[in-house]
Amino acid sequence: MSLTPGPVGRLIEELSRLPGIGPKTASRLTFFMLRAPETQVLALADAIRGLREGTVFCSTCFNIAEQDPCPVCSNAERDRGVICVVEEPLDVLAIERTRRFKGLYHVLHGALSPVDGIGPDELKMRELVERVRAGGVREVLMATNPTMEGDATAMYLARQLAPLGVRVTRLAMGLPVGGDLEYADEITLGEALEGRRDV
Numbered sequence: 001m002s003l004t005p006g007p008v009g010r011l012i013e014e015l016s017r018l019p020g021i022g023p024k025t026a027s028r029l030t031f032f033m034l035r036a037p038e039t040q041v042l043a044l045a046d047a048i049r050g051l052r053e054g055t056v057f058c059s060t061c062f063n064i065a066e067q068d069p070c071p072v073c074s075n076a077e078r079d080r081g082v083i084c085v086v087e088e089p090l091d092v093l094a095i096e097r098t099r100r101f102k103g104l105y106h107v108l109h110g111a112l113s114p115v116d117g118i119g120p121d122e123l124k125m126r127e128l129v130e131r132v133r134a135g136g137v138r139e140v141l142m143a144t145n146p147t148m149e150g151d152a153t154a155m156y157l158a159r160q161l162a163p164l165g166v167r168v169t170r171l172a173m174g175l176p177v178g179g180d181l182e183y184a185d186e187i188t189l190g191e192a193l194e195g196r197r198d199v
Contacts, residue, residue: 008034060131062107062124064089072105079103081138085128085157087111087145095143103141106131111149112156125157132164139167146173 002009008030015026033041057063058070065071072078072092082103086092092105108123120126132140140161144150158168174192175184184192 061105063092084141084143086143111153113149129160132166142170
């Protein structure tokens with residue numbers, strides 16, 4: 001016989017499914033909600049419901065938005081000749097915070113990972129090739145993560161786009177601003193040396 005009431009156990013189980021939330025954190029969150037004012041808990045429940053009801057995926061770039069097309073794709077001032085390819089919607093937010101990229105985006109919703117059963121058909125790759133094939137694109141910037149999966153995804157897409165005559169670039173890699181050379185790992189320092197530029 002379990003001493004945990006059914007609704008408590010169910011919420012712990014559901015919270016444990018979230019990335020970065022283990023059973024202990026899920027338990028702490030659940031018991032916090034039991035003690036929190038009812039209005040706070042109901043506001044959280046409404047926000048979760050609103051997340052599903054109030055958001056869509058843009059039919060052009062597959063980013064999350066409140067309307068289709070998203071604000072970036074519908075903005076006539078954006079450079080339609082450059083598409084930045086990212087793995088997840090959070091990556092769009094990170095690049096937008098720089099205020100330096102003025103083109104469009106394409107969100108893949110993951111990266112190639114044969115070990116996890118994620119191939120080209122599980123990602124928005126075909127849609128990217130179709131966008132480029134439609135014309136008007138000069139450059140596709142691969143902004144996938146600097147991981148084995150991200151690199152494999154960028155290389156795969158570069159091969160798919162090569163016959164279309166579009167320039168394919170990759171985000172530069174190297175030292176972080178404000179970092180010390182002595183703390184940089186060999187791969188990062190090597191990338192910085194390879195990607196050096198004129199001053």
